[in-house]
Amino acid sequence: MAPVAVAPNTTTEFVTNLKTYVVSQQPNTLHDVIAQAVDRYPLHELGFITSSAHDSSIQTKTFSALNQHVRNLAYAMQGWGKPTGSVVVVYLTEHEDNMAAVWACLLAGYVPCLQPALSAQQAHKEGHVAHIKNLFGSATWLTNELGAEQISSISGLNIHLLSELKASAEKFAVAPDWVVHEAKPDDEAILFLTSGSTGFSKVVVHTHRTILAACRAKGQSYGLTSESRVLNWVGFDHVAGSLEMHITPLLYGASQLHVHASAILADPLRLFRLIDEKSIDLAFAPNFLLSKLTRDLEKRTDLFGCFDLSSIKRINSGGEAVVSRTAKAFAAIMKKFNKNSSSFVISAGFGMTETCAGCIYNPVDVLATEPAHEFLDLGRPINGCERRIVDPADGVTLRPDGEIGELQVRGPMIFVRYYNNIEATSSGFVEGGWYRTGDVGIIENGVMRLRGRIKDTLIVHGVSYGITELETYLQTADGVMHSFLAAGQDTEGFIIFYSPTFDLDGTDASIKLLATHQALRDISMEKTTLGKLSRARLISLFTKGQFAKHIVRSEELLSEARDATFVAPSTETEKALAKICASIFNMAESEMSASYNFFELGGTSIDVIRPVYLLKREGEAHFGLPEIPSIEILKHPVISSLANYVNALLSKDNQTEEYDPIVPLQLTGNKTPIFFVHPGVGEVLIFVNLAKYFQNERPFYALRARGFVPGHPFFTSMDEMVSCYAAAVKRTQATGPYAIAGYSYGGVVAFEVAKRIEAMGDEVKFVGLINIPPHIADRMHEIDWTGGMLNLSYFLGLVSKHDANDLAPALRQMTRKEQVEVVWKLSPPERLVELQLTAEKLNHWVDIAGSLIECGKDYNPSGSVSAVDVFYAIPLRGSKSDWLNNQLKLWSSFSRGEPSYTDVPGQHYTLMDLDHAPQFQKIFRSRLEARGL
Incomplete structure (x- = not known):
């Protein structure tokens, strides 16, 4: 054992209780990691850019210099007189300081607990510090002068300044293999605080074994070698910054550059400069930083093509869901700034403090491979990690592939317990060592994605x-x-x-x-x-x-804005409608303007149909009208416009209006409008909930079948219907590109409308076909009047699918009137009221649906469109795979471009209901964007 070297001009002191340190081939503790790094790669460097750096200067330390520095600090810590295993709260801001403090604690036999920035709210800060002090039964803090000032008002803390510790350490030059405590693999190594998003933080205990298991597997996943160069700008207090971007590359001997986030945010171009100058091949950035960088950098067109970014192999992103659009935009910006043609892999990852950060990853070139969902998939687990989706109610029953449930993980990288919290530890695990993450997820074909937190x-x-x-x-x-x-x-x-x-x-x-x-x-x-x-x-x-x-000021400004656009209702009809709307939307009658749009009052609720029916019912009762059609309320959403329509009804002007199939369901936004063709029942109210998701993005028009209004005849052929709809689309949107979609039966109509518009010389960039194959004639011949009525009744929620199937044989022996009476008696009264449906209206509606069936009996698809996007759900009969492969994929013969086939949740009749519309709209919008719309 070499003696302690005596530093020049320092107090002569000999270090006792020294232990030899042997570097093994496979490190078993974190002590082994730093010793191995120094032994094999003494001159590899750690670089640091601090929060105060206003230029590109990088402070560097070799692995050897870091090792000497932290062992001197560890020796100086012995002067604190703390027993081995004591917890030290490390509260520092710079990467270099945090790194040195953590290694010094480990080598001194202490357990570091990394503390993120404390709250600026005094009460919350004091509560948190008291909570941590109570958990540890002690209060030893290692911080800087600013940190000490922040906690100076809190009594009972044993505060040590890093500056004083450094000054003390300068007196020593311990042997490069000195250590005060020989750690064991299952000893507590580093403690991390959870985010505390629902209250005070829990303290996650990681041992040497859990951290090393995670780091080995991460390094394998990233393809790290001793030649790798890593750039990190996540705070060291986070597991991603300390374990994923420091200890993991250190284990593999990779060089590292740690940059304070403020240095990048103040000058986003610095990120590209550093990648270029330092040949960085691995970096980490959460979604919100990717988004900010994209916004800031897209303005610097003068520097496009000025950087060599070809070294970067992968950018990990975690901590929050990674928006596919954001990832693609950031990769596109990198491509514009790059001198060379390169691919840019962004790897969304799942991980928690409890899993040593990322344990499931999905590296993908987002510019070459179109993301399948609105948020990037999270992929597959690293070596040693397992995951499963279970029923959250019991925490053990496995969910089938593709079904949503609670995500659970297990493996050697999972934490061992919550510090001094037996209850939380016990409730966090189920039999078999599975940790309950609290996340809702889906695993489909081996690839995982999340839907959010169970509690969030x-x-x-x-x-x-x-x-x-x-x-x-x-x-x-x-x-x-x-x-x-x-x-x-x-x-x-x-x-x-x-x-x-x-x-x-x-x-x-x-x-x-x-x-x-x-x-x-x-x-x-x-x-x-x-x-x-x-x-x-x-x-x-x-x-x-x-x-x-802030609320008071906001209300003052909003009141000012409303007053500037307010138009007082002037006619008796306007006043009556304003009073009804005020009651429906819980507003003061004096606040109602005749220029207010029904949707802007609150009709943008996801369940917009209920306010429509309330306005319809209250309006009919007040004005003594037999009916105000719901569709007309949607066509006249402004109070003054609806008042004019009601006045026309009151004047008993029975002149039939000219039929127009276009029903505007949403008119805001500047992107290409979407036109949606009705399903086989002819009505378009099913699209109302979907349309609201396109607010401020793109107009949403629905095409309604002819025959609902008295005096309008039914369509008699597919050609007649298509000609009418194509002309209506062209009247509404004079020039292309066009986006046309159809649900169920409406899919084939949409295909024909798209063909017709292309034949006029216009561009149709999107043709969305929802759960319908190209060949429908045989199916149309199978549906008689009884089947049509039962399909419509099931579609409207009047009978269950089971009842519809059971009733069919008996109903076919009855007259039409008797059939309607049976269904009417089975229908939930509240649903009939909600739909404002009568037996006569149901009978007429079945006739409309029947006319559309007749139009489809001779339909034979031909020709092609530029490209088709087919969306498929569980079919009316048979398996989803047979439905897709044997029927829906026949659309490929009618698409000149590469068709897409996209799975959507739900069944044929439910894929757009309130349970599934939120997911469907995301998937649908992503395909619109993929087609350049």
Whole structure:
């Protein structure tokens, strides 16, 4: 054993209790990792760019220098007099300081606990520190002067300054293999705090064994070697920054560059400069940083093609869902700045503090491979990790492939327990060592994706929404810089907190704020360094009135904006409708403007049909009208316009209006409109919920069959229907490109309309065919009047699928009138009221559906369109695979371009209902974007 070297000009001191240190081929502890790195790659470097660096200067340390530095610090720590195994809370900001402190604690026999930035709210900060102190039974903190000042008001803490520890360590030059405590694989190594998004943090215990298991498998997944170069700008207090981007590459001898996030955010081009200059091949960036970089860098067109980014092999992204559009946009920006032609792999990953960060990854070249979903898939687990999807109710029953459930993981990288929290540890695991992540996920064909946290779910009008998912959408609204949602446990309501991009004291602030609030409402009906936030803390601050002044100012500006556009109802009809709307939408009658759009009052709710029917029912009762058709309310959404229509009804002007198949369901947005052809029942109300998801994005028009209005004859042939619809589309949108889709029977009509429009010389870039094969004639011949009535009744929710099948034989022995009476008696009364349906209307509706069946009996598809996008769900009969391979894929013969076949959740009659519309719209919109729309 070599003695301690005596540093020049320092106090002479000999170090006792030294232990020899042997580097093994396979490190068993973190002590082995740093010793191996120094032994094999002493001159490999660690680079650091601090938060205060205003230029490109990089401070460097070789592995050998780091080793000497941290062992000197560890020796100096012995002066604290703490017993082996004591917990030290490390509260520092710079990567280099955190790194040195963690290694020093480990080598001194202490257990470091990495503390993220403390809250600026004094009460929350004091509560958190007290919580941590109580958990550990002690309060030893290692921090800098600023950190010490932040916690100086909290009594009972044993605070040590890193600057003083460094000064003390300068007196020593211990042997490069000195260590005070010989660690064992199952000793506690590093403690991490959970995000605490629902309250105070839990403390996750990782041992040497769990950390090394994770690091070995990660390095294999990343393809790390001693020649690799890693760039990290996630805080070291996070498992991604410390384990994934430091200890993992150190295990493989890879060089590292750690950059404070503020240095990149202040100058986004610095990221590309560093990749270029340092030949970086692995980096990490969460979704929100990818998004910000894209926004900032796309303005620098002057530097396109100025950087060599060909070295980068992979960018890991985690901590929050990675939006496919964001990943593609960032990769596209990298491609524009790159001198050479390269592929850019963005690897969305799943991981938690409890799993040593990422344990499931999906590396993909997002520009070469079109993402299948709105958020990037999370792929497959690293070596040693297993995952499964189970029923969240019991936590053990496996879900079939493709079905949603609770995600559970297990493997040697999973944490061992929550510190001093037996209850949380016990409830976190089920039999077999499976850890309950609390996430809702799907595994399909071996590939995993998430739907959100079990607890971070809002239920609005009976539909579940992931908070993370909604937050992502909220930040797409103009005027919103950052947004977060918070919700109470016993209410369907939620609160949106956001930072505006504009000055609230600006001259046009009121108009901008009103537009932003409208956009947020539309979208709704649809952070630490990793973008996380304590929602519990937001709720607490809100209830304590901490946001009162902001709310008051907001209301003043909104009132100003409303007054500028307010038009008082003038006619008796306008006043009556305004009063009805005020009651429906819980507004003061004095607030109702004759220029208000029904959808802007709250009709943008995901369940928009209920307000429509309420307005219909209340209007009919008030004006003494036998009927105000629901479809006319949708066609006349402005109060003054609806008043004119009602006045026409009151004047008993029975002149039949000219038939127009176009029903505008959503008129905002600048993107290419979408035209949706009705299913076989002829009606378009099924699209109303779907249309609302396109608010502020693109207009949404539906094509309704002829025959609902008295005096309008049914269609008599497919050609007549297609000619009518093609002409209507051209009247509504004069020039292309066009986007046309059809649901069920409407799919073949949409295909023919697209063909007709192409024959006129216009471009149709999207033809969406939803769960319908090209050959329908045989199916049309199978459906008689009874079958048509039962199909319609099931479609409307009047009877169950089981009842429809059981009733068919008996009903066929009855007259039409008797059949309608049977179905009528079986129908839920509340559903009949909701639909404002009578037996006569049901009978007429069946005739409309029958006329469409007759039009399809002689249909034989021919010709082609530019490309088709086929969406398939569980069919009416048979398996989904047979349906896809033997019937739907026949569309390939009618597509000149590469067709796409996309799986959507639900069954044939349910894929657009309230349970499935949220998922369907995401998938549908992604295909529109994939076609350049």
